[in-house]
Amino acid sequence: MSDSNTTDFSNPSTFILLGVPGLEAAHVWISIPFCTMYIIAILGNFTILFTVKKDLSLHGPMYYFLCMLAITDLVVSTSIVPKMLAIYWFNSREIDFSACLTQLYFIHCFSVMESGIFLAMALDRYVAICHPLRHSTILTNPMVTKIGLAVMLRSSLIALPFPLLVRQWPYCRTNIIPQQYCAHIAVVKLACADTRVSNYYGIFVVFCVIGLDVFFIALSYTQILRAIFNLPTKDARIKTFGTCISHLCSILAFYIPNLFFSLMFRFGQNVPLYFHVLITNIYLLMPPLLNPIIYGVRTKQIRDRLHRLFIHKGT
Template identity: 70%
Template sequence: MHETPFCLRFGNLLFSMSNFNSTDFTNPSNFILVGIPGLEASHVWISIPFCAMYTIALLGNVAILFIVKREPSLHEPMYYFLCMLAVTDLVLTTSILPKALSIFWFNSREIDFSACLTQMFFIHSFSVTESGMFVAMALDRYVAICHPLRHSTILTNPVVGKTGLAVALRSSVFTLPNLLMTRQWPYCRTNLIPHTYCEHMAVAKLACADIRMSSYYGLFLLFFVTGLDLIFISISYIQILRAIVSLPTKDARLKTFGTCGSHLCSILAFYVPALFSLIMHRVGHSVALHFHVLLSNVYLLVPPMVNPIIYGVRTRQIRDRLLHLLPHKRT
């Protein structure tokens, strides 16, 4: 137990594990989540914006689900995909925030090995699911603008359901190999994870094994899954822009493009922080560890928080229903 204060004090050096030759344990019963290394004294203050973002994400996404379920006029593919995105955001934020807040508020750092793997699965699989949902929503916008007369026959309810199921299955299939590799590795250095949640590479670097295969697989997921998603989204919007440019009037072009505004804003809110975080992990070796951890949390918290705001503000149908639900002052 005498090692813990030393590790917490020098949390920014945890990724170089040469100084931690503690007792071997090939199957650790639990890990210790450090939180944000180097900023332990500020955990309570850091928890305030984290808690605020989580609350906004919960309220906003639940409101989206409630409004779409209650209004029959919103029972369309676009809003079904939006509901799937809202569920994805709820699972993603709930996978990391409760444990992070328990670290900040109650110093509850222990996490069972199986619970750590479960958290890792939900975080990474639902991140891939979110990317897939943006592809599905881009497909909906493409069909609605480029083939408006066939929209209802192409994107039927069964097709929408199967698309959502395919996105979820794809995420699980691509996430499982890394999870299985992490489970079978021996751990003989330390059980201290310099993070607020069980991020895959943070756990992998604790293993006494060759983790290059896992690193290569992570790059494969980055380029093959996320890269292909971005390519499909780009192709969809190239076709959409071609269709918009061919419209006869400026008002028609602006109105049509306006239906894509919310989707484009959500895409930017998801991919820009994610790509920035990945770049920092790959090339930002001189950046302080606490900055990496904060960035990893922000990139998972910001999209679930801003997505319902974006769609609530920019989508008239949702905005009108939301205003209708709010209590009005009687004159």
């Protein structure tokens, strides 16, 4: 293995994922919370999909977008955790170069897709609160389908340059990635070439693509809050704002760690490497874990459907 780490190569056949550098002896213990998070995320998101599919009353724009969010969360977590657990449990650190690029693409593609879905859900909340009488005519099933396809196409195209740029760089230093998955920045740092294009593109995606999503979400909520404050009674205002709580909680769980992670990776040079690694894992796994819990607890229709399901099975 040492030869493969030091030999010059322009396109490595494999990369070596270290796991959590400095904490190798504790890998089995570290795997417990991440495995638990993954199991809860899988069960929670499949429960959301099953509940919406079975209950015809949930066949509406908000729940269609919620299903898209659940599928996105399943893909993101499944792209990362199985290989992570293989490192923890079986010391399976090697990953094929093409598999590394595929993992990199899926992580970035579906992360951008999740941001687009939150924007689509903000549009749904805006129409439902600011134009309630036109909600069913504006967000028809064909329109929801078009929005979903647009979100998928946008994220697919935006994420495509990440692996294409990584593939073209020469790698003549090492093939060791001090992480548990193939993150774009971590792979680019191994290249022995001028990689400013990759770095600039990563910054462009964070600030111009995801940043624009955040701007339009904030704009929609400005209009939503204005409409809520114009309601005649306090109870009406509280009830209407309550329909947005789940969406707002999921947004905070996604964007705040995203911003923190991006800034820390680029500017937190004095932060220990193992802390970098653990934080990035939490950042990627927290939304898939929290989203089904947030919507399951906060959305009355989903709670009622689950209650009827379990009561029916119990009897």
